[in-house]
Amino acid sequence: MAENTAVPKITALAISYNEALNVERYIERLKFADEIIFVDSESTDNTQTLAAQMGAKVLTRPFTNFSEQRNFAIAQATHDWILFFDLDEIITPELEEEIKATVKNPGDKNAFFVKRTFHFMGKRIRFGGWQNDKAIRLFNKNHGAYNGNLVHEEVKADGKVGILKNRLNHYSYKSFDNYNDKLNLYSKLQALNLYQKKVRPNVYHFFIRPLYRFLWQYFFRLGVLDGKEGFILAYVHSFSVFKRYLQLWMMYRKID
The missing domain is CATH 3.90.550.10 (Spore Coat Polysaccharide Biosynthesis Protein SpsA; Chain A)
Structure with a gap:
């Protein structure tokens, strides 16, 4: 054959x-x-x-x-x-x-x-x-x-x-505004996913989760060794975590 x-x-x-x-x-x-x-x-x-x-x-x-x-x-x-x-x-x-x-x-x-x-x-x-x-x-x-x-x-x-x-x-980076727009879209979709799961944001989500994200990325995963770019990445990604829960909070209060 x-x-x-x-x-x-x-x-x-x-x-x-x-x-x-x-x-x-x-x-x-x-x-x-x-x-x-x-x-x-x-x-x-x-x-x-x-x-x-x-x-x-x-x-x-x-x-x-x-x-x-x-x-x-x-x-x-x-x-x-x-x-x-x-x-x-x-x-x-x-x-x-x-x-x-x-x-x-x-x-x-x-x-x-x-x-x-x-x-x-x-x-x-x-x-x-x-x-x-x-x-x-x-x-x-x-x-x-x-x-x-x-x-x-x-x-x-x-x-x-x-x-x-x-x-x-x-x-992934074209400009800072473009990269920030991507993170905004991701935050909104993640917030919607949490809303559908009936997760309600609290103090832990607003303060501890963003801080943990920054510390994890910048220090524990050695982002500090990437210089200012490593700091910017850790900062904007931790802030996007905060925005995720802010948008989730706004969904529960019917705020656009």
């Missing part, structure tokens, strides 16, 4: 909103995929036009939450193997080759973590917990889907999960 040597095909997925600055770079680095699909949340820039011009299939869907947006995208994929990178993540040539080899021979694994090198304000961040950052970015859609979290969603995969050796570069 002849051996089946066909290479499994790959669908690359992206969710986008006003990502025109990243579209060309993103698609260029994913040209090895057999299909590229954008699910766009009604961008007001030319994200959709650029993606379509470069050969991606573009679908428009109003944003509800991150898990629903990503799971909708998965349902549109033609092929079983999914690459789901963010627009601010850059795939290196080495990672590309490892992905292609892994899809060809995944062994007994249905999903794979990719380690991320985080860059903030023009600097590679080496501490503060970012040194261990990873996420599932390659998986078989028949064995994985996003877990339903409104924010900080993760792929829940059945079976064994591997980890790729090569890292991607994560450039």
Whole structure:
């Protein structure tokens, strides 16, 4: 009997909103995929036009939450193997080759973590917990889907999960206002998630949780060694914890 040597095909997925600055770079680095699909949340820039011009299939869907947006995208994929990178993540040539080899021979694994090198304000961040950052970015859609979290969603995969050796570069920072806007959105969605679980904020949430987040990131995870960038990251992330519970408090009081 002849051996089946066909290479499994790959669908690359992206969710986008006003990502025109990243579209060309993103698609260029994913040209090895057999299909590229954008699910766009009604961008007001030319994200959709650029993606379509470069050969991606573009679908428009109003944003509800991150898990629903990503799971909708998965349902549109033609092929079983999914690459789901963010627009601010850059795939290196080495990672590309490892992905292609892994899809060809995944062994007994249905999903794979990719380690991320985080860059903030023009600097590679080496501490503060970012040194261990990873996420599932390659998986078989028949064995994985996003877990339903409104924010900080993760792929829940059945079976064994591997980890790729090569890292991607994560450039989440465009400007301070843009980064702060992202944290505001995350805080609102986290507050909504807590509201749905009927969690009520108290003094502990307003004072202890933000302080703990700062101390954990800046001192215990050695963010102090990243200089002023490490301090800024610890500060804005601890403040976003405070805003999460402030927004939750406002939800209970019906305050916009």
